[in-house]
Amino acid sequence: MNTTDIRDLTSLRDALREFADARDWRQFHTPKNLAMAMIVEAAELVEHFQWLTPEQSRALPPETLAAARDEVADTLIYLVELADALDIDLIAAARAKMAKNAIKYPPSENIE
Template sequence: MNTTTLDCLIQQLVAFRDARDWKQFHNPKDLAAALSIEAAELQELFLWKQPDALDLDSPDKKERIEEEVADIASFLLLLCNELEIDLADALQNKIGKNADKYPADKVRGSSKKYDEYTHED
């Protein structure tokens, strides 16, 4: 497993950005928009295809998916850097909140949103 840290990746992304004088374009609104656009590009790879026609074993398809995932991660990390959000802390906090919101013994096997099952117990 690659042991590169998020901080190391952020440093590389910032160096890439600064070498091109692109910080001027990287405000939170546009970084959030870019993140959403890259997520849409990932979805486009699956759009209108039946599950058996996705060709996920194809090296070319896998590479295209990896590139879009990397684009998403790049803009997420740049957004976190711009807003001084520690992604690892934010993610751990959210996992904790979700564990409270979705107790495993209560929601196991259900795809309902938390507010759809709280009245069933």
């Protein structure tokens, strides 16, 4: 697969399967290991923000933003691989969770 074919979560998942197979990496891709890899990438994102004020975190300098973009991508990549290993449909899972959240957190009342 050419990476230009990655257009959504399904094609990203397929590209990741092909990528791992071509390198014989599936043997390492237990859900346990993928969850670890994902939190490590999430921490690399957190690291960019740890000493920033709330305002600074909203206005990253270009190099930090470019680095954060890579970390965001890595987190998504491991999340997609983890979901695949667990046979979870990410969008369906998010849809179900949003429906639960809508019940758990009713919208604010309009105060008028």
